Amino acid sequence: MSDLTIGLLSALLATNQPQAVSNLVQEHTGISMPLATTPEEQELHAVMLDDDAAQAEVNDWISTNSPVGTNVMAETKLAFNQHIIERFDEVRHRYDGFLRNHPNNARGFLAYGSFLNDIGDEEAAKTQYENSRQLDPKNPAVWNNLANYYGEYGELTNAFTYYTEAIRLKPDEPVYYQNFATTVYLFRKDAREFYHINEQQVFDKALELYRDAMKLAPASFVLADDYAESYYGIKPLRTNDALAAWTNALHVAHTDLEQQGVQLHLARVKIAAGFYDEASNHLAAVTNANYAVLKMRLERSLADHENPLTNSVDDISTNSPVAATNLALVVANAVAASTNQSPVLPNIVPTNAPAASAATNLLVAPPDLREPKQP
Numbered sequence: 018m019s020d021l022t023i024g025l026l027s028a029l030l031a032t033n034q035p036q037a038v039s040n041l042v043q044e045h046t047g048i049s050m051p052l053a054t055t056p057e058e059q060e061l062h063a064v065m066l067d068d069d070a071a072q073a074e075v076n077d078w079i080s081t082n083s084p085v086g087t088n089v090m091a092e093t094k095l096a097f098n099q100h101i102i103e104r105f106d107e108v109r110h111r112y113d114g115f116l117r118n119h120p121n122n123a124r125g126f127l128a129y130g131s132f133l134n135d136i137g138d139e140e141a142a143k144t145q146y147e148n149s150r151q152l153d154p155k156n157p158a159v160w161n162n163l164a165n166y167y168g169e170y171g172e173l174t175n176a177f178t179y180y181t182e183a184i185r186l187k188p189d190e191p192v193y194y195q196n197f198a199t200t201v202y203l204f205r206k207d208a209r210e211f212y213h214i215n216e217q218q219v220f221d222k223a224l225e226l227y228r229d230a231m232k233l234a235p236a237s238f239v240l241a242d243d244y245a246e247s248y249y250g251i252k253p254l255r256t257n258d259a260l261a262a263w264t265n266a267l268h269v270a271h272t273d274l275e276q277q278g279v280q281l282h283l284a285r286v287k288i289a290a291g292f293y294d295e296a297s298n299h300l301a302a303v304t305n306a307n308y309a310v311l312k313m314r315l316e317r318s319l320a321d322h323e324n325p326l327t328n329s330v331d332d333i334s335t336n337s338p339v340a341a342t343n344l345a346l347v348v349a350n351a352v353a354a355s356t357n358q359s360p361v362l363p364n365i366v367p368t369n370a371p372a373a374s375a376a377t378n379l380l381v382a383p384p385d386l387r388e389p390k391q392p
Contacts, residue, residue, distance in 0.1 A: 057119055057122065060115060060118075060119075061115060061119075061122065061124065061125050061128065064108075064111045064112055064115050064125075064128070065128050067107070067108055067111055068108050068112075068128070068132045071104050071105060071107065071108045072135060072136075074104060075101050075104060075105070078097075078100070078101065079101075105136050108132060109132075109133075112125070112128070112129040112132065116129065121152060122152075123148075123149045123152035123153035123156065123159075124149070124153075124156075126145045126146070126148040126149035126152065127145070127146065127149040127156065127158060127159055127162075129145045130142040130143070130144075130145030130146040130148075130149065130159075130162060131162070131381055133145060134162070134381050135381070139166060139169070139170070142162075142166070143163065143166045146159050146162050146163050146166070147163070150163065155186060156186075157182075157183040157184075157186035157187035157190065157193065157382070158183070158382035159382075160179045160180070160182045160183040160186065161179070161180065161183040161190075161192065161193050161196060161381075161382040162381055162382055163175070163179050164176045164177075164178075164179035164180045164183065164196065164197075164200070165196060165379040165380075165381060167179065168196075168199075168200040168203075168204070168379060169379070173200070173204050173207040173208075173211070174207075174211055176200050176204075177197075177200070177201070177207075177208070177211055177212075180193060180196060180197035180200065181197075183382070184197065189233060190233070190382075191229075191230040191231075191233035191234040191237070191240065192230075192380045192382060193382070194226045194227070194229045194230035194233070195226075195227065195230040195240060195243070195380065196379045196380055197226050198223045198224070198226035198227040198230065198244075198247075199223075199243070199379060200379070201219060201222055201223040201226065202219075202220070202223035202247055202250070205219045205220075208222065208223075217251075220247075220250075220251050223247065224244070224247060227240070227243065227244040227247065228244070231244060235269070236269055237269070238266065238269050238270050238271055238275055241262070241265055241266040241269050242266050242279075244262055244266075245259065245262035245263045245265070245266045245279075245282065246282075247262075248262060248286075254286070254289060254290075256286065256289070256290045259286050260283070260286055260287070260290075263279055263282050263283050263286060264283070266279050266282075267279040267280070267283070273305075274305060274307070277302065277303045277304070277305050277308060278308070280299045280300070280302045280303050281299070281300075281303060281308060281311060281312065281315065283296075283299045284296040284297075284299035284300045284303075284315050284319070285315060287299065288315070288318055288319050288322055291322075293319060293322065293323050296315075296319055297319060300312055300315055300316055300319070
């Protein structure tokens with residue numbers, strides 16, 4: 018599970034796979050850091066600034082010079098990839114040097130882990146997170162980041178336990194609740210066994226964690242969107258709750274494109290609920306060309322529901338997790354295209370995990386000397 022969607026998804030670089038480098042799309046967030054007051058803090062501050070600069074440079078190289086999708090010769094692609102790897106290696110060496118000189122700097126290990134996670138070297142990131150946790154077990158960010166790792170690579174009991182600890186240490190950070198909710202929702206079987214509850218109670222737990230996050234970040238559209246999409250996986254469909262969630266997402270949508278995407282979701286749920294006139298009104302509000310194909314399919318779905326004897330094989334089932342994911346991808350990609358962001362990629366989840374919102378990704382908590390990344 019990785020960091021989208023409209024600002025949350027990215028294709029991470031696997032440093033041991035040079036051919037994957039050109040697919041890297043790293044969001045540069047402009048993270049603020051407090052004033053460094055000691056020589057050691059100033060040194061770490063400088064390394065972290067270079068970390069941010071390197072990722073911004075690579076992001077720019079990819080957006081302006083990436084050979085992917087062109088007829089550039091393979092040798093040129095390899096050279097381009099190698100150039101990116103070498104830039105990131107410079108940052109690796111700086112972190113390694115800093116930590117050799119300051120082996121007890123917990124924030125340094127955490128910052129290094131965050132960098133390694135950003136470039137796709139998750140195993141190495143985990144090692145640095147563990148080093149940081151040993152030195153400073155009271156830092157909630159490291160518990161969150163380790164929980165993310167275990168949620169993706171196994172040992173779900175660790176993930177549930179570590180998110181709980183992160184929240185205990187910092188109960189006002191929405192990122193931790195959002196990540197915890199996503200993991201509970203995705204791995205429902207594990208959550209049932211760990212908490213000794215049934216599937217509907219697992220849904221209730223995940224939704225409650227999302228609501229806790231939303232109380233702390235009420236203006237976050239991405240969070241409201243993730244929460245609303247969660248209802249697609251619940252059977253039977255909780256129609257009233259889903260409509261309330263999408264209505265809230267509409268209220269916090271920041272752009273016209275986001276609002277039109279929500280209109281599509283509202284239409285989908287209302288088609289399933291039998292509110293055909295209202296669904297038609299929602300579809301009429303969608304005018305952006307990016308949504309034209311999906312709007313047409315939903316209009317066909319509406320007509321098929323109103324006239325069941327003429328049902329079409331192209332009908333989009335509202336209760337299908339795959340169809341819900343496809344809708345989320347279309348909406349998110351349309352928003353990304355309109356803002357020159359990278360296209361949204363579907364989450365890759367274990368084969369034994371239920372389908373999840375395509376717009377949901379676990380968020381890495383930055384080192385505690387940085388501002389937390391908001392959902």
